[in-house]
Amino acid sequence: MDFDRLIEKRSIAQLMEEFPISGDFFRNANIPLTDTHKTLQEVLSTLDDEWFYEFGQNRFEVHNQLVDFLQDMTASENAQAIKSLTVIGGKNKRGEDENARFTLMPGDVVSVVGPTGSGKSRLLADIECLAQGDTPTRRHILVDGQPVTDDVRFALGGKLVAQLSQNMNFVMDLTVQEFLEMHAGSLGAGQGPLPMAGVVNACFEKANSLAGEKFTPGTKVTMLSGGQSRALMIADCAYMSQSPIVLIDEIENAGVDRRKAIDLLARREKIVLISTHDPLLALGATHRIVIKHGGIYRVLTTSPEEKSSMKELERVDAMLADARRKLRSGERIASL
Amino acid sequence: MRMITVAGPPSSGKTSVILKLAQLLDGQVGVVKFDCLTSFDRERYDEAGIPVFVGYSGKFCPDHFFVNNIEGAVQWGIRRGFDTLITESAGLCNRCSPHIKGILSVCVVDALSGIHTPRKIGPMLKMADVAVITKGDIVSQAEREVFAWGVRQANSKAQILFVNGITGQGAFMLAKKAAQAREITTLTDNTLRFTTPAAACAYCTGETRIGEAYQMGMMRKLEYD
Numbered sequence: 280m281d282f283d284r285l286i287e288k289r290s291i292a293q294l295m296e297e298f299p300i301s302g303d304f305f306r307n308a309n310i311p312l313t314d315t316h317k318t319l320q321e322v323l324s325t326l327d328d329e330w331f332y333e334f335g336q337n338r339f340e341v342h343n344q345l346v347d348f349l350q351d352m353t354a355s356e357n358a359q360a361i362k363s364l365t366v367i368g369g370k371n372k373r374g375e376d377e378n379a380r381f382t383l384m385p386g387d388v389v390s391v392v393g394p395t396g397s398g399k400s401r402l403l404a405d406i407e408c409l410a411q412g413d414t415p416t417r418r419h420i421l422v423d424g425q426p427v428t429d430d431v432r433f434a435l436g437g438k439l440v441a442q443l444s445q446n447m448n449f450v451m452d453l454t455v456q457e458f459l460e461m462h463a464g465s466l467g468a469g470q471g472p473l474p475m476a477g478v479v480n481a482c483f484e485k486a487n488s489l490a491g492e493k494f495t496p497g498t499k500v501t502m503l504s505g506g507q508s509r510a511l512m513i514a515d516c517a518y519m520s521q522s523p524i525v526l527i528d529e530i531e532n533a534g535v536d537r538r539k540a541i542d543l544l545a546r547r548e549k550i551v552l553i554s555t556h557d558p559l560l561a562l563g564a565t566h567r568i569v570i571k572h573g574g575i576y577r578v579l580t581t582s583p584e585e586k587s588s589m590k591e592l593e594r595v596d597a598m599l600a601d602a603r604r605k606l607r608s609g610e611r612i613a614s615l
Numbered sequence: 616m617r618m619i620t621v622a623g624p625p626s627s628g629k630t631s632v633i634l635k636l637a638q639l640l641d642g643q644v645g646v647v648k649f650d651c652l653t654s655f656d657r658e659r660y661d662e663a664g665i666p667v668f669v670g671y672s673g674k675f676c677p678d679h680f681f682v683n684n685i686e687g688a689v690q691w692g693i694r695r696g697f698d699t700l701i702t703e704s705a706g707l708c709n710r711c712s713p714h715i716k717g718i719l720s721v722c723v724v725d726a727l728s729g730i731h732t733p734r735k736i737g738p739m740l741k742m743a744d745v746a747v748i749t750k751g752d753i754v755s756q757a758e759r760e761v762f763a764w765g766v767r768q769a770n771s772k773a774q775i776l777f778v779n780g781i782t783g784q785g786a787f788m789l790a791k792k793a794a795q796a797r798e799i800t801t802l803t804d805n806t807l808r809f810t811t812p813a814a815a816c817a818y819c820t821g822e823t824r825i826g827e828a829y830q831m832g833m834m835r836k837l838e839y840d
């Protein structure tokens with residue numbers, strides 16, 4: 280987009296109409312918004328040098344700053360699409376070689392299992408920072424089969440990986456609707472040709488179908504139950520977050536349809552890694568990485584027997600859920 | 616000696632981030648803490664075995680106080696034989712920034728501090744090379760993304776890093792940046808990235824160069840040991 284020309288030709292009102300985010304720039308820079316039918320240049324020419332000095336601005340740089348700002352803020356976030364992620368083992372806590380190498384593709388769901396303190400979170404952290412033999416585990420993470428330079432690691436900074444963990448909570452004082460609109464807006468929805476309503480609705484509907492108990496768009500995000508918040512976080516990761524990799528660190532026991540949640544993320548072409556102690560989640564994955572003494576001990580493919588034993592596990596799980604529901608609504612539990 | 620300036624709003628996690636960073640840096644790290652009236656950080660640096668000099672600006676404008684004493688800090692660091700000197704500036708107002716051209720500049724912001732905070736912080740974030748976001752580990756992915764977007768609005772050129780001040784996760788990438796910080800022997804004749812607010816000394820009239828020769832009017836000098 281030729282922002283340079285747009286800013287020259289369009290009035291401030293027109294700019295803000297087409298790119299609402301430019302309003303943020305004008306407010307950030309304290310540009311008076313009284314004569315919005317004028318162009319930026321015209322407005323700047325009405326301000327005296329004292330004004331520029333006061334606000335630490337330079338008369339001649341404001342135009343270019345706005346060009347940069349619009350370029351940065353409307354840049355397509357899809358640049359982070361990746362085809363594969365390869366983990367090459369390093370050393371475990373005892374200094375022994377891990378002898379592991381595996382490659383994950385979009386749509387793959389892998390569970391990470393092992394005792395507490397064994398190093399599950401460490402593996403997720405290595406993936407998050409795209410370790411290049413420079414973390415305590417000496418692991419290497421390749422993107423599309425290639426090592427990653429430090430510059431790329433900085434540039435990707437947090438954009439490659441979306442994370443979900445038990446410790447995460449919503450803190451913004453917003454309703455579900457406002458919250459989703461704000462997130463969508465930050466990703467460029469509502470700017471230029473990108474519509475806002477579609478993605479917000481899809482996300483809301485999905486979150487509700489994952490949550491055990493339903494909620495409305497008017498509910499404050501901080502008032503959602505544990506299960507509802509997880510459901511919203513997962514739906515948001517699936518529909519809004521542009522990160523191709525999703526790392527989930529121990530989110531069991533929540534009132535969320537876990538199987539559905541994982542299926543959803545996989546269908547959205549994410550690479551999903553779940554650190555878990557939950558048999559249903561672990562077996563729901565196509566592969567599982569077993570961690571021992573800080574190292575990758577085995578990488579197992581979920582066997583057909585394991586897949587079929589999930590039916591039984593699901594039955595037990597449903598039984599527990601039912602007992603929980605009965606207790607909460609004051610009913611008696613029949614003998615089993 | 617390599618040098619890094621760190622600034623950020625109160626309780627944003629500056630000291631925690633510096634402590635995690637110091638653990639990951641090769642060689643001796645020293646800290647000069649600039650604060651207004653009180654500071655509780657000396658104990659934390661002492662505990663971590665990191666030499667620290669604490670300077671209070673008192674009745675003086677913290678930003679002017681910083682410029683008037685930064686060269687002294689550099690010389691103190693060199694006398695102490697540090698490999699890396701980190702300055703931690705607290706209590707700055709939102710029109711201030713302790714960032715110097717050519718010196719690695721870090722601003723620490725707290726993901727819990729509200730979506731509009733990055734845009735209110737002003738030049739200490741706007742002029743930084745690296746924006747470190749703390750406490751991102753306890754908010755949702757969506758809120759992290761929205762907050763990072765707010766930071767990008769304030770400073771689209773900064774590298775954004777998420778650092779967990781408790782576990783240190785993320786500090787690792789900050790250490791990589793810090794290892795590339797420029798070696799200096801003096802800051803005299805270097806310039807600030809942003810003018811200081813008006814008060815009653817040479818810097819009030821727009822002076823940005825550092826050094827004895829440029830210091831005139833009312834100022835406060837630290838006695839470095």
Ligand SMILES: Nc1ncnc2c1ncn2[C@@H]1O[C@H](COP(=O)(O)OP(=O)(O)O)[C@@H](O)[C@H]1O
Nearest residue numbers: 370371372395396397398399400401415416573
């Ligand atoms: N291969 C390794 N080499 C050195 N330290 C390791 C290794 N793997 C894990 N650790 C460390 O062991 C500790 C516990 O690991 P963590 O990932 O938190 O375990 P879990 O998530 O399985 O409970 C962490 O401090 C982690 O950095």
Ligand SMILES: [Mg+2]
Nearest residue numbers: 399400528554
């Ligand atoms: Mg863990």
